[in-house]
Amino acid sequence: xxxxxxxxxxxxxxxxxxxxxxxxxxxxxxxxxxxxxxxxxxxxxxxxxxxxxxxxxxxxxxxxxxxxxxxxxxxxxxxxxxxxxxxxxxxxxxxxxxxxxxxxxxxxxxxxxx
Amino acid sequence: xxxxxxxxxxxxxxxxxxxxxxxxxxxxxxxxxxxxxxxxxxxxxxxxxxxxxxxxxxxxxxxxxxxxxxxxxxxxxxxxxxxxxxxxxxxxxxxxxxxxxxxxxxxxxxxxxxxxx
Numbered sequence: 001x002x003x004x005x006x007x008x009x010x011x012x013x014x015x016x017x018x019x020x021x022x023x024x025x026x027x028x029x030x031x032x033x034x035x036x037x038x039x040x041x042x043x044x045x046x047x048x049x050x051x052x053x054x055x056x057x058x059x060x061x062x063x064x065x066x067x068x069x070x071x072x073x074x075x076x077x078x079x080x081x082x083x084x085x086x087x088x089x090x091x092x093x094x095x096x097x098x099x100x101x102x103x104x105x106x107x108x109x110x111x112x113x114x
Numbered sequence: 115x116x117x118x119x120x121x122x123x124x125x126x127x128x129x130x131x132x133x134x135x136x137x138x139x140x141x142x143x144x145x146x147x148x149x150x151x152x153x154x155x156x157x158x159x160x161x162x163x164x165x166x167x168x169x170x171x172x173x174x175x176x177x178x179x180x181x182x183x184x185x186x187x188x189x190x191x192x193x194x195x196x197x198x199x200x201x202x203x204x205x206x207x208x209x210x211x212x213x214x215x216x217x218x219x220x221x222x223x224x225x226x227x228x229x230x231x
Contacts, residue, residue, distance in 0.1 A: 033218055042118075042205050042221030043159070055216045089157055097215050100147055100166070105159035 004106035006092050012112045018080035021109045025094030032069055033103060034077050035091040043091055049075060050097065082113045117141065118206050118222035126228050127196045135191040135225045137206030145213040148189040150180065153203040165189055166212065196229045
């Protein structure tokens with residue numbers, strides 16, 4: 001069974017530029033999560049989708065971050081304009097609905113904002 | 115207040131020895147789940163083991179076991195017979211309202227484990 005796919009793996013941009021990350025969850029997983037992991041810390045939830053609806057985006061900086069999950073499968077996370085403090089690893093995870101809802105993670109995108 | 119506390123920034127162990135990574139949690143929910151993940155230097159978070167708040171037995175998965183002490187709100191990970199490949203960052207995480215769908219994980223700050231030969 002294929003795992004969670006993410007691209008790109010690495011991205012370097014200048015501050016004030018825009019960037020987009022893509023995630024393809026495990027087939028059949030209705031719930032998709034985007035986490036931000038700053039160096040030396042644990043992941044922090046940015047946004048959670050169930051199918052193509054938003055469940056929780058309370059920690060998403062909506063003035064610069066946006067995310068969508070069209071057709072309830074793939075998702076895109078965008079940052080516009082980027083700030084230096086956005087340098088982090090962006091992790092995508094997916095899970096089934098109900099029960100343990102164990103989350104399975106993709107390899108992450110490492111973003112460096114200069 | 116921190117929901118998940120991992121007090122050991124780094125741990126060092128020799129190959130074949132056992133090691134315990136500490137995790138304490140804070141929740142007022144009765145139904146919750148506790149998870150441990152491993153994050154190698156490649157960056158991917160790998161699920162290791164799960165313990166539900168109503169589970170009476172401690173969870174085990176191969177060389178991993180979870181020492182669950184509900185009254186003390188601790189969920190320590192025990193790795194038996196450490197291997198060089200166990201060197202990584204380890205995260206404890208909690209999902210509150212486990213009886214409801216759609217609540218996300220809350221992570222601790224992690225513990226770096228280094229295994230030497």
